[in-house]
Amino acid sequence: MAALLLPATLLVLGLLVAPMAMLFRISLNEYSAAQMMQEALTAENYLRAIADPYYRDVLGTTLGVALACTLLALLLGFPAAYWLARMQSRWKSLAVILTLFPLLVGNVVRAAGWMALLGRDGAINAALRSLGLITEPLALLYTTGAVIAGILAVVAPYMILTLAAVIEGIPRQVEEAAANLGAGPLTGFRRVVLPLALPGVAAGCVLVFILCMNAYATPVLLGGPQFKMMAPAVYDQFVRGTNWPFGAALAFILLVVTLTLTIIGSTVLGRHSRSR
Amino acid sequence: MFTRRSALAAALTAGLPGLATAQSGQVVVGTWGGDYGDLLAANIDKPILGPRGLEVVQDVGPQDPRKTKLIAERQARRGSMDVCCLSDVDMFTMAQQGVFEPVEEGRVPNLARAIPSLKRPYSAPHIYSAKVILYNPAKVPTPPQAYADLWDPKYRGRVGLVDILHLQNMEAASLVAGGTEHDYEPGKKKLMELRSLDVKVYPSNEALAAALKSEEVWLTIMWLARGFMWKKAGIPVEHAVPAEGATSICFEMAVPKNARNRDGAMAYLNAALDARAQTAFADRMGYAPTVTDAQLPPELARQISLTPEQQAKLRTPDYEYIARNQVALIDFWNKEFKR
Amino acid sequence: MGTLTLDALSRRYGATTAVERVDLDVAEGELVALLGPSGCGKTTTLRMVAGFIPPSGGRVLIAGQDVTRTPPHGRNTGMVFQSYALFPHMTVGQNVAFGLEMRKIGRAERETRVREALRLVRLDGMADRLPRQLSGGQQQRVALARALVVNPAVFLLDEPLSNLDAKLRAEVRFEIRALQQRLGLTTLFVTHDQEEALTMADRLVVMERGRVRQTGTAEDLYERPADAFVAGFIGRCNLLRGAPEGPGHFRAHGGALLPCLAAPAPGASVLALRPERIAVATEGEGLPARLATVTYLGAQTEYHLDLGGTPLVAIAPTPPESSRHRALAPGDAVLAHWDPAEARLLPAEPGDLPDDTP
Numbered sequence: 001m002a003a004l005l006l007p008a009t010l011l012v013l014g015l016l017v018a019p020m021a022m023l024f025r026i027s028l029n030e031y032s033a034a035q036m037m038q039e040a041l042t043a044e045n046y047l048r049a050i051a052d053p054y055y056r057d058v059l060g061t062t063l064g065v066a067l068a069c070t071l072l073a074l075l076l077g078f079p080a081a082y083w084l085a086r087m088q089s090r091w092k093s094l095a096v097i098l099t100l101f102p103l104l105v106g107n108v109v110r111a112a113g114w115m116a117l118l119g120r121d122g123a124i125n126a127a128l129r130s131l132g133l134i135t136e137p138l139a140l141l142y143t144t145g146a147v148i149a150g151i152l153a154v155v156a157p158y159m160i161l162t163l164a165a166v167i168e169g170i171p172r173q174v175e176e177a178a179a180n181l182g183a184g185p186l187t188g189f190r191r192v193v194l195p196l197a198l199p200g201v202a203a204g205c206v207l208v209f210i211l212c213m214n215a216y217a218t219p220v221l222l223g224g225p226q227f228k229m230m231a232p233a234v235y236d237q238f239v240r241g242t243n244w245p246f247g248a249a250l251a252f253i254l255l256v257v258t259l260t261l262t263i264i265g266s267t268v269l270g271r272h273s274r275s276r
Numbered sequence: 277m278f279t280r281r282s283a284l285a286a287a288l289t290a291g292l293p294g295l296a297t298a299q300s301g302q303v304v305v306g307t308w309g310g311d312y313g314d315l316l317a318a319n320i321d322k323p324i325l326g327p328r329g330l331e332v333v334q335d336v337g338p339q340d341p342r343k344t345k346l347i348a349e350r351q352a353r354r355g356s357m358d359v360c361c362l363s364d365v366d367m368f369t370m371a372q373q374g375v376f377e378p379v380e381e382g383r384v385p386n387l388a389r390a391i392p393s394l395k396r397p398y399s400a401p402h403i404y405s406a407k408v409i410l411y412n413p414a415k416v417p418t419p420p421q422a423y424a425d426l427w428d429p430k431y432r433g434r435v436g437l438v439d440i441l442h443l444q445n446m447e448a449a450s451l452v453a454g455g456t457e458h459d460y461e462p463g464k465k466k467l468m469e470l471r472s473l474d475v476k477v478y479p480s481n482e483a484l485a486a487a488l489k490s491e492e493v494w495l496t497i498m499w500l501a502r503g504f505m506w507k508k509a510g511i512p513v514e515h516a517v518p519a520e521g522a523t524s525i526c527f528e529m530a531v532p533k534n535a536r537n538r539d540g541a542m543a544y545l546n547a548a549l550d551a552r553a554q555t556a557f558a559d560r561m562g563y564a565p566t567v568t569d570a571q572l573p574p575e576l577a578r579q580i581s582l583t584p585e586q587q588a589k590l591r592t593p594d595y596e597y598i599a600r601n602q603v604a605l606i607d608f609w610n611k612e613f614k615r
Numbered sequence: 616m617g618t619l620t621l622d623a624l625s626r627r628y629g630a631t632t633a634v635e636r637v638d639l640d641v642a643e644g645e646l647v648a649l650l651g652p653s654g655c656g657k658t659t660t661l662r663m664v665a666g667f668i669p670p671s672g673g674r675v676l677i678a679g680q681d682v683t684r685t686p687p688h689g690r691n692t693g694m695v696f697q698s699y700a701l702f703p704h705m706t707v708g709q710n711v712a713f714g715l716e717m718r719k720i721g722r723a724e725r726e727t728r729v730r731e732a733l734r735l736v737r738l739d740g741m742a743d744r745l746p747r748q749l750s751g752g753q754q755q756r757v758a759l760a761r762a763l764v765v766n767p768a769v770f771l772l773d774e775p776l777s778n779l780d781a782k783l784r785a786e787v788r789f790e791i792r793a794l795q796q797r798l799g800l801t802t803l804f805v806t807h808d809q810e811e812a813l814t815m816a817d818r819l820v821v822m823e824r825g826r827v828r829q830t831g832t833a834e835d836l837y838e839r840p841a842d843a844f845v846a847g848f849i850g851r852c853n854l855l856r857g858a859p860e861g862p863g864h865f866r867a868h869g870g871a872l873l874p875c876l877a878a879p880a881p882g883a884s885v886l887a888l889r890p891e892r893i894a895v896a897t898e899g900e901g902l903p904a905r906l907a908t909v910t911y912l913g914a915q916t917e918y919h920l921d922l923g924g925t926p927l928v929a930i931a932p933t934p935p936e937s938s939r940h941r942a943l944a945p946g947d948a949v950l951a952h953w954d955p956a957e958a959r960l961l962p963a964e965p966g967d968l969p970d971d972t973p
Binding site: 171173174176177178179180181182183184187188191192195196 | 665666667686687688689690691692693694696697698700701702703704713714717718761762765
Binding site: 031033035036054115119120121220221224225226228235236238239240241242243244246 | 340341343344347369373439477478479480483486487490492599600601602603606607610611614615
């Protein structure tokens with residue numbers, strides 16, 4: 001068994017840990033305009049990133065967008081997941097494929113679709129104008145709302161399928177038993193379905209939160225140049241500013257914040273589901 | 277895109293120079309895709325290098341990842357590219373890292389006929405254009421004369437800039453402020469003025485093009501070549517060469533020191549400077565030839581070239597200044613101007 | 616507790632009919648079993664009573680109240696599911712208390728009633744366990760307690776014993792019946808096991824393909840089956856196709872002329888005769904027959920008879936070893952005798968007889 005596990009372990013180490021270790025090492029280097037990077041062991045990059053209100057803002061925006069998207073994905077995804085899980089018709093597999101459909105298109109292509117929808121001459125503004133509801137086009141693109149909608153469209157399938165898998169494991173008879181004992185649909189949901197679906201809620205939220213924290217193409221294309229989230233900021237440092245050490249430090253800050261919140265979130269949800 | 281056989285051939289060529297003939301084998305060209313890549317293939321790879329037994333493989337992608345790849349492979353004995361295409365500023369920055377072979381007439385004979393001001397010791401100039409003002413003639417009936425006209429309050433909210441040209445925009449602002457291409461500091465104040473005039477910033481050239489087309493914005497700072505293409509695509513723009521002097525943009529090709537097929541790569545650079553190959557880029561993309569013997573039809577030349585007077589005032593970006601300051605400049609752009 | 620009335624209750628799924636115009640009255644404190652082969656509509660009927668399936672037609676009345684349009688949580692039925700359907704995230708006590716909570720019953724009373732209910736099903740002291748820590752039989756009793764503690768107007772049991780092993784099943788069957796009688800529960804019970812139904816129910820409803828074939832006590836169904844299907848489904852029965860021939864006789868398709876009850880039911884085409892009502896003898900009165908096989912079953916012996924091409928099965932207590940009858944062997948000539956009143960002429964539908972080829 002150990003002999004079988006060894007190659008896989010080495011592969012994971014090589015593919016996952018080694019690049020991270022290298023990135024961490026880079027984050028301790030010093031930037032130099034002439035040589036791009038000078039070997040050093042300094043926390044300067046981290047201190048600068050934390051002290052800079054600009055990056056605190058970027059991190060704040062990232063957290064806000066990620067939390068909003070996670071919450072919205074949960075609220076919108078739960079009914080869809082429930083419907084999908086309880087579906088018994090032969091169209092069920094088709095419905096699952098349709099749920100996955102948004103993932104078949106790349107983020108950039110999908111964002112282009114949103115741009116066509118939200119732009120000044122986009123479908124929404126054109127429709128509102130032809131209905132005479134507005135005279136001047138609304139600024140829909142390059143707003144926080146556009147980013148949240150765009151990210152939501154990417155992460156919703158992950159949330160729905162994660163929740164649906166767990167809800168499918170809740171026997172329908174258990175819900176019927178609650179109804180039989182006098183629980184209306186809302187009470188039955190709150191007292192029986194939701195507590196039993198909590199592991200799925202936790203898994204879905206963690207997955208979606210991580211995806212949102214690391215969103216790149218959607219904030220760049222739908223948020224516009226003034227809108228900054230962490231992943232595009234990291235990219236800027238690496239390829240536009242060519243400041244690898246600082247970019248690596250930002251990447252690690254993003255990683256640590258995401259990881260910390262993920263652990264806190266799943267611990268709280270996990271404890272909640274056990275205590276019931 | 278390597279087959280095992282081609283990788284083996286490349287390894288053999290690299291490892292045993294005596295056995296490999298000078299101009300044969302495979303050349304991997306790191307380039308943009310789209311029109312540029314297609315034109316390279318149609319005008320250089322197939323007609324010129326194909327008959328000489330050089331197989332060209334395009335490694336297509338945006339410029340930023342290509343730069344990153346160069347830096348990442350800097351220490352490697354063998355790189356993944358034989359020819360690297362970059363715009364002039366990035367090419368200089370990379371050359372500073374010492375990643376490129378010297379490019380000389382001895383190995384690239386066509387360099388003898390290149391426009392002297394575009395020649396660099398580390399690269400071959402491929403195509404070039406100039407930074408100009410694009411305006412919507414219906415909305416801006418008096419053609420703008422200078423970058424300074426973009427600061428006219430009557431165009432409040434109607435000036436659009438593209439995010440990726442942050443350095444070029446800062447240089448233009450610096451010229452408006454009476455500064456030079458050697459110092460962008462004076463431009464910062466000017467940019468903040470433009471910001472208070474509700475300048476719009478777009479994430480990509482395509483987004484800017486859409487905004488120009490929908491007449492959301494009327495004026496911008498852009499490459500002449502791109503203006504030419506947009507006009508062809510039905511976007512309502514004309515160009516005006518700024519009185520402050522246009523700044524050149526040159527797309528260059530260089531050979532990384534760790535290229536597997538350095539001789540093939542030099543042959544590629546030479547072919548790119550071939551007059552026949554150069555004119556195709558002018559017609560399709562609006563970029564002017566970098567060699568003096570390439571002849572353009574007069575009508576086309578009028579649309580994409582500068583007059584001799586304008587040519588005389590053409591500025592070359594101060595690559596060294598940019599390379600030294602680009603981290604601080606992008607910080608200003610992101611943190612102050614765009615916020 | 617109250618009465619339960621089904622009035623022409625129907626359920627259709629597109630072109631197929633799952634339940635067709637079922638009428639039933641369950642008196643207060645009565646246990647009625649819905650019995651039938653799988654797919655006969657018995658579970659659909661039960662679920663319509665609970666409110667999980669909306670009927671396509673007809674009405675459900677609980678304690679005289681029309682609840683046809685009432686959602687499940689407003690019906691005050693207590694259901695025990697085949698899978699028990701305990702809430703896995705709640706303790707036994709919380710499971711049992713759930714229905715009381717829904718009825719806004721105060722904590723103190725709730726705790727008393729939960730304790731009583733658990734004592735009733737002999738699970739005192741188990742209140743803090745989680746369902747997964749209990750055996751199948753214990754889980755089943757939690758489900759019973761949970762359904763009973765709310766004093767439901769109607770008690771519904773959906774194959775509650777099918778997940779228990781055979782030994783436990785007999786025990787629990789008795790326990791449920793005792794509980795039901797002690798508490799006077801109006802009960803509707805679904806099962807496919809006729810022994811279970813016969814031993815537990817006051818009355819049985821035999822269903823087949825969505826329709827009620829007969830409603831009655833165990834004795835009614837066994838002694839006076841309404842048709843060939845019921846006769847064949849409840850207990851063992853010789854079912855012979857043929858036609859009445861004059862009063863008191865029936866000509867079987869095999870050719871034999873058999874004595875039977877004088878007044879046949881209209882449209883009768885099947886003669887039904889219980890095997891244990893046939894006497895097999897070597898002398899005396901009776902129809903001559905040849906023994907095809909003799910099967911010793913301990914207390915009983917099963918004789919396969921051939922009445923000139925008409926097969927008949929007889930079962931009789933195994934004769935003592937001293938008896939001449941012990942020596943009967945295949946090929947022997949015997950006499951088969953029965954009281955003609957035991958041989959009933961019944962109507963039959965295609966598919967009612969096991970060997971029918973419709």
